[in-house]
Amino acid sequence: MPEEPSPPGTVRPGGRTARTRAAALRAAEDALIETGFDALDLADIARRADIGKTTVYRRWGTPAALVADLLLDMAEQSLPRTETGTLDGDLRANARLVHKTLTDPRSGALFKAVVTAAAGHPATATALHRFYATRITEWAPCVEQATARGEVPEGTDPAEVIRAVSAPLYYRFLVSGDPLDAASAERAAAAAAAAARAGAYVTRVG
Template sequence: MDQPSRSAGTVRPGGRTARVRAAVLETTQDELVEHGFHGLTMDQVAARAGVGKTTVYRRWGSTAGLVVDLMTELANQSSPHTDTGTIEGDLRANALSVLGAISDGRLGATFQAVIAAATCDEQAAHALRSFYLRRIEEWANVVDLAVKRGELPEGTDGAEVIRAISAPLYYRLVVTREPVTREVAERSVTRTLAAARAGAFVVPGSGG
């Protein structure tokens, strides 16, 4: 998983529909950062974005609909995986990108608000899951490349490797509320890479 743009307001330029969507999504993110999911209201988003309430209700339907579209846009803005030429370099780049995202005042607050929403709203949970599955799938490619180069065993599950990199960071962010530092990110890479090289992520029956 890597760091998308800090703001959904960088939606690609286009006609009036695209401009309305950009304004609404940026405002949705502003409201999430300032008030959290439970403080998010359709009327406030419409007023702050300068868009008619009827338009917002017709297009997004609910606050959960706003969150779903916001997460979709943030996923679309995310950069492709890094290719440093080594699995160690690629996994470090992934870990530091995750660290940068969750440490950013705006983007980190957005993720925390949506994670909180996902505990009680199925649409928010679906949006969050879709976002992370897309990013995991993208970064799993670096593991596949490492297998081809002979750096990791055949049959290594790339998605599980990427999950293992970011899991300690999100645990500290969301569960224990401890500082998430570069040292924590680096340790996660070291431990995950050692386990991957030892075959801990090889899928049973894959022939690895």
């Protein structure tokens, strides 16, 4: 029985196909930043990337599938975590990275566009969730190391601590419109570290 084809945008190609994918994803970034998801058009992506429309339609099929592949690529290209030797230092580094990403004119606009896309397209939402799961997994060891050093209680959930750092920053960015400045990033990191030390994120005992 033949295998079913993979969903559009999920196969990682090599050689010329990899260059085609990279060009299309870069074009998708530009289009999302300039016009948002609702105006994303595969024919326009083909024109921007200087590749054939048939190639774009065959590979991705829909704008939502293209954005899902873009999120996969973003997860793969994300910067590795910083290790400072202390929980406070590591969480500040995480908060500063989130702050830098969201306040950058290009990446901030891109994140707003993909969040908008995810709101109405399950496949894109799944890719967005996978992107953030990858980032949390990348940073979780800083909490595990803090637990081993005795900085936070045994049973502290690393993922919850990392979420606590970025959540108030995304709230300012996407919901409240309050200033997203360096001071707010520092406060988010300090609050998450203090709560972790107090046992707020202990989810298992023994």
